[in-house]
Amino acid sequence: MSKPKFVYVTYIRTTPEKVWAALTDPQTIRKYWFGITAECDWKPGSPWCLKFEDGRTADTGEILEAVPPKRLVLRWRNEFKPELKAEGYSRCTMEIEMADYYPDSGGKAVKLTITHELEGEGTKFIEAVSGGWPKVLSNLKSLLETGDVAFQR
Amino acid sequence: MVDATKFKPKTVYVTYIAAPAEKVWQALTEPAFSEQYFFGFAVDVEPKQGGRFRLLWPDGRLHVSGEVVDWSPPRHFSCSWLVEGMKDFGELPECLVTYDLEQSGQAVKLTMTESHSWDVPRDILKGGEQGWPKILSGLKSLLETGKPLTLNTKEGPPPEFMAAVKKAVAEKPWLNR
Numbered sequence: 001m002s003k004p005k006f007v008y009v010t011y012i013r014t015t016p017e018k019v020w021a022a023l024t025d026p027q028t029i030r031k032y033w034f035g036i037t038a039e040c041d042w043k044p045g046s047p048w049c050l051k052f053e054d055g056r057t058a059d060t061g062e063i064l065e066a067v068p069p070k071r072l073v074l075r076w077r078n079e080f081k082p083e084l085k086a087e088g089y090s091r092c093t094m095e096i097e098m099a100d101y102y103p104d105s106g107g108k109a110v111k112l113t114i115t116h117e118l119e120g121e122g123t124k125f126i127e128a129v130s131g132g133w134p135k136v137l138s139n140l141k142s143l144l145e146t147g148d149v150a151f152q153r
Numbered sequence: 154m155v156d157a158t159k160f161k162p163k164t165v166y167v168t169y170i171a172a173p174a175e176k177v178w179q180a181l182t183e184p185a186f187s188e189q190y191f192f193g194f195a196v197d198v199e200p201k202q203g204g205r206f207r208l209l210w211p212d213g214r215l216h217v218s219g220e221v222v223d224w225s226p227p228r229h230f231s232c233s234w235l236v237e238g239m240k241d242f243g244e245l246p247e248c249l250v251t252y253d254l255e256q257s258g259q260a261v262k263l264t265m266t267e268s269h270s271w272d273v274p275r276d277i278l279k280g281g282e283q284g285w286p287k288i289l290s291g292l293k294s295l296l297e298t299g300k301p302l303t304l305n306t307k308e309g310p311p312p313e314f315m316a317a318v319k320k321a322v323a324e325k326p327w328l329n330r
Contacts, residue, residue, distance in 0.1 A: 007282075010168075011290035011302055099304055109290075109302045138169035138260070141290070145298050150171040151260035 020069035087122035190291030276317035
């Protein structure tokens with residue numbers, strides 16, 4: 001049986017560089033991630049964490065790969081819900097590609113693919129991120145295309 | 154009448170859109186919108202349960218035909234879905250496509266669920282898995298910015314998808330219960 005996994009694809013009218021910046025800049029992350037932000041220097045091997053607005057730690061991990069503006073791979077564990085933390089580490093891969101588009105249409109789009117897999121067994125963590133990613137990535141798309149997020153929590 | 158209870162969800166895509174539910178509903182059910190984000194297809198729907206549902210090519214040829222299973226504006230829209238406009242595809246059993254709209258803060262949560270009545274091979278599901286993110290990303294852009302995405306939709310489905318459709322049509326596994 002295959003490991004529990006969540007995959008989400010979204011197409012955004014922007015450039016790969018802007019998507020990379022949005023995924024790694026703490027002030028931008030806070031805007032589309034409902035007040036949560038990241039602390040990290042985005043270098044392979046560096047520690048990574050997500051923090052709530054009040055300073056509590058939400059998730060921790062490390063950077064496994066960082067290839068701007070194309071690919072970011074994180075090792076990731078939940079820290080604030082015991083039943084999710086108990087399922088251990090996951091691996092989150094973020095891939096940024098130019099999407100196919102009509103060259104004469106004047107518009108370009110970026111394909112962003114998030115693949116989130118648990119290293120071990122369990123279903124709760126992947127269930128939780130399956131609910132979370134569509135919210136976060138819908139807001140990210142809106143922010144890049146319109147300058148504002150789609151909604152606040 | 155299609156029996157919706159026979160279909161099991163296989164592919165789900167969720168997106169949150171900064172627009173009123175009525176506007177999202179319009180975008181899902183009116184051709185002036187669908188032509189802009191749904192690979193150029195015009196949606197043609199008879200607005201009632203049991204009504205006709207079709208997707209048409211720009212030249213009027215039939216691509217998808219089906220029946221409206223649930224028409225509850227602006228919350229639930231469900232229809233059966235048979236792709237007649239692609240080789241072999243019209244011989245597969247129809248699937249069920251359901252759109253659910255919920256208010257979520259200032260946004261509408263749109264959930265698309267593709268359900269099947271038989272044990273569909275993974276390679277056939279890849280068609281929808283590739284298509285829905287493009288379609289619904291385009292719908293969100295259109296409603297939020299006034300402009301659709303300009304994705305190249307001529308690439309077509311992957312070769313393993315076409316091979317799996319051919320194999321299924323030859324073997325008809327849905328007949329073996």
